[in-house]
Amino acid sequence: MKFGVCYYPEHWPEARWAEDARLMGELGLKIIRLAEFAWAKMEPEPGVYDWEWLDRAIALFAEAGMEIILGTPTCTPPAWLTRQHPEILRVDANGRSRNHGTRRHYCPNSPTYREFSRQIVTQMAQRYGLDERIVGWQIDNEFGGGKSARCYCDHCARAFRTWLQNRYKTVDALNEAWGTIFWSQTYTAWAQINPPGDDVNYKNPSHVLDFYRFSSDSYVSYQQEQIDLLRQLAPGRFVTHNFMGLYQDLDQFDLAQSLDFITWDNYPTGNPDRWRQILYPPGSDTRQNDPVYAYDVGEPIVQSMSHALMRGLKQRPFWIMEQQCGHINWGDVNPGIRPGTPRLWVWHAVAEGADHIVYFRWRATLLAQEQYHSGLLGHDGRPDIGFGDQQRLLGELDQLSQLSAAPLDAPVAILFSFDDLWALQLQPHRHDFHYLRHLYAYYHACLRLGIGVDLVPDTADLSQYKLVIAPTAHLADEALAQRLCDYASGGGTLLLGVRAGFKTPSNRVTDQPLPGAMRELAGVTVTSWQSLPLGQAVPFRSEIAGFAGEASYWVETLGVETAVSLARYELERPDRFAANLSGLEKPTALAENKVDQGRVLTLGFYPTPAQARALLQHLASQLNIPSLPDLPAGVLAYQRGDVRLLLNFTDALQTVTVGTTSHTLPPRDLLFYR
Numbered sequence: 001m002k003f004g005v006c007y008y009p010e011h012w013p014e015a016r017w018a019e020d021a022r023l024m025g026e027l028g029l030k031i032i033r034l035a036e037f038a039w040a041k042m043e044p045e046p047g048v049y050d051w052e053w054l055d056r057a058i059a060l061f062a063e064a065g066m067e068i069i070l071g072t073p074t075c076t077p078p079a080w081l082t083r084q085h086p087e088i089l090r091v092d093a094n095g096r097s098r099n100h101g102t103r104r105h106y107c108p109n110s111p112t113y114r115e116f117s118r119q120i121v122t123q124m125a126q127r128y129g130l131d132e133r134i135v136g137w138q139i140d141n142e143f144g145g146g147k148s149a150r151c152y153c154d155h156c157a158r159a160f161r162t163w164l165q166n167r168y169k170t171v172d173a174l175n176e177a178w179g180t181i182f183w184s185q186t187y188t189a190w191a192q193i194n195p196p197g198d199d200v201n202y203k204n205p206s207h208v209l210d211f212y213r214f215s216s217d218s219y220v221s222y223q224q225e226q227i228d229l230l231r232q233l234a235p236g237r238f239v240t241h242n243f244m245g246l247y248q249d250l251d252q253f254d255l256a257q258s259l260d261f262i263t264w265d266n267y268p269t270g271n272p273d274r275w276r277q278i279l280y281p282p283g284s285d286t287r288q289n290d291p292v293y294a295y296d297v298g299e300p301i302v303q304s305m306s307h308a309l310m311r312g313l314k315q316r317p318f319w320i321m322e323q324q325c326g327h328i329n330w331g332d333v334n335p336g337i338r339p340g341t342p343r344l345w346v347w348h349a350v351a352e353g354a355d356h357i358v359y360f361r362w363r364a365t366l367l368a369q370e371q372y373h374s375g376l377l378g379h380d381g382r383p384d385i386g387f388g389d390q391q392r393l394l395g396e397l398d399q400l401s402q403l404s405a406a407p408l409d410a411p412v413a414i415l416f417s418f419d420d421l422w423a424l425q426l427q428p429h430r431h432d433f434h435y436l437r438h439l440y441a442y443y444h445a446c447l448r449l450g451i452g453v454d455l456v457p458d459t460a461d462l463s464q465y466k467l468v469i470a471p472t473a474h475l476a477d478e479a480l481a482q483r484l485c486d487y488a489s490g491g492g493t494l495l496l497g498v499r500a501g502f503k504t505p506s507n508r509v510t511d512q513p514l515p516g517a518m519r520e521l522a523g524v525t526v527t528s529w530q531s532l533p534l535g536q537a538v539p540f541r542s543e544i545a546g547f548a549g550e551a552s553y554w555v556e557t558l559g560v561e562t563a564v565s566l567a568r569y570e571l572e573r574p575d576r577f578a579a580n581l582s583g584l585e586k587p588t589a590l591a592e593n594k595v596d597q598g599r600v601l602t603l604g605f606y607p608t609p610a611q612a613r614a615l616l617q618h619l620a621s622q623l624n625i626p627s628l629p630d631l632p633a634g635v636l637a638y639q640r641g642d643v644r645l646l647l648n649f650t651d652a653l654q655t656v657t658v659g660t661t662s663h664t665l666p667p668r669d670l671l672f673y674r
Helices: 016-025 052-063 079-084 113-130 156-166 171-178 205-233 252-256 271-279 300-314 341-351 385-394 397-405 417-426 435-448 476-490 516-522 580-581 609-622
Strands: 001-004 029-034 065-069 133-140 236-240 263-266 318-326 353-358 414-415 453-456 467-469 492-494 525-529 538-542 549-560 562-570 590-596 598-604 635-641 641-648 654-658 661-665 670-673
Touching: 001 065, 001 385, 001 453, 001 516, 029 052, 029 353, 029 467, 029 598, 052 271, 065 467, 065 598, 079 453, 079 476, 113 205, 156 171, 156 205, 205 236, 205 417, 205 467, 252 300, 252 609, 271 300, 271 435, 300 318, 300 341, 300 435, 300 635, 318 341, 318 580, 341 385, 341 397, 341 476, 341 580, 341 635, 341 641, 385 397, 397 641, 414 435, 417 435, 435 453, 435 609, 453 635, 467 476, 476 492, 476 516, 492 516, 516 590, 516 598, 525 580, 525 590, 538 590, 635 654, 641 654, 641 661, 661 670
Parallel strands: 001 029, 001 353, 029 065, 065 133, 133 236, 263 318, 318 353, 414 453, 414 467, 467 492, 492 598
Antiparallel strands: 525 549, 538 549, 538 562, 562 590, 590 598, 635 641, 641 670, 654 661
16 A cells, blocks of 8 residues: 655756655655656657656656656647647547647547657657666546547548448448438448538437447557557556546446556546536435535545446556545535545545555646646645645554455445446436436445445456346347346346346347346336336335335336236326336336346336335345445445444544444544454
8 A cells, every 4th residue: 555646847846856755755655657748848849859857857756765657648749749730639529629728639540649649658668668666657648538538530430430340341230230221321331421420410329329439449449559569668567547437438448458457536526526417316416315424525425436436447456546635626616625534535545445545736736727726735835735634644554554455345246338328328218317327326325335336347257246236237138138147047136227128239229028138037028118207106015124105217117927026016097107007007116036046136117215225225134245224324334354444424423333333433534443
């Protein structure tokens, strides 16, 4: 377990570097990230390189005992490159090019940009690749950030056609997969196909889904070029990238595959501003669901889900490459941060699987776009809030290391699919149905019960989990159904949610009775489905304790085949609802199907937080999964091996009972014990 910091020597007088290195040593910082935005200083003119400043910085910080991570600077192409070669610039869906003066303004499919990227990475790696002071490399910075994941330029149009040819082989096969007979969209040559820009008002969802896949693959390919160069020229050094939590526009599982491990950028007060609108129903936010959170801690369960996804990318621990240590500059409000909150964030990250923490940034900048973003030091170079918290954490390093070394205990997995996410973005059927919001309902319920959860792809080894939840297994085929059947047959419990099996992987509706490829596995047929307007709900009853009330928002009626009913809709006037709810007087709302040694449950409606919690508490009890049903709101609990951690994200004293023991947690504080 080590701490580090992001540092920009090019931003500060060289005479200040030594003092900064001394203060870093006082804080116990052992890792420093350099150079990821410094292309213009490294190569001020085409083919003219200036390494002396970086040589001196590396020497100084290495002498101070720091392990050095170098970032390839391809996120920020210099002005001479964008001016001489405007064809490298990203083009948006309206045909407008990005321009110089920001970052990530390049097209990953531009042959010119790829050539210049290879050149700068090669030059860096030839100079520093065998340098023992360099322990690892970060490729680029936050792929896709700033709405840059998808480019619609001519380079991308050509590359998209090639990608489609590799996927479908023939135009006829593409026409069949996309359903182009609809509205006379049929293609007779590859050259007729363009990226689905905003010059098309109603876009074919199969076309768009494949373009999203292609765009993601473009960054995977672009990253792989740098990985290959670094593997060759910097052998024995790790290669990573800094991801962005619940970022949606690229398939992060694919991006993570070739990296040694992943890192991500953890900003607890800013990220909820980005993600709140897709995690909570319209008109609702965390102040209604968890009203006791302190104002400066962010939304801890949202951050937990981000950590869980990052951990799930490679099913192993991760680093925090940018850890917020004070206020930031890009959120909606950017609240001030009080002493104790950065410490709480670090403990939380380590509990979720972070084994190294690198702060962003060392000192608040005086320059340009991030002037209001704090660091461990303030603008004047004096210690800020995060500095004091890191001093306290340094005294807790042994305990943090024990927590980091303890095995992660997650008896529950939630399946995560970027393909499903994108398909539902394209056709949500109701405007506020969001893949992540549905997933969050189950994740939030587990965390409130103190149950550890992994977010994993369906290709992961599921046998290690007692319960696997597939909230929205939307694009389904026989291969997916078989993987889930194998899990259940081996003794696992699978919970399917609404909209399962509705479409095929090419984003066409299945021609089979719903849930399509999942029908035999689930042992039910979906006899009707509907999105209910506000104020409309269907009452249901179940013998499961606390699992009752009304089904709203999205409701599916289930006709049991090999399954048995565990909950039924109760209708005094069935005619009030669309399709007469398939004409059944008391259709099934929750079903259970035995599958060899295991079982599959299908829930036919979108649960409220209370309903999700009651159902998951019931399943946890059946599966001998330890839970804490009386965990106070605003408190999170983690069990890792024989280590227990309780975190209080509120401004109130909290009492937590674990077994027969009660623990008192001060405001915005924690308890670590064995």
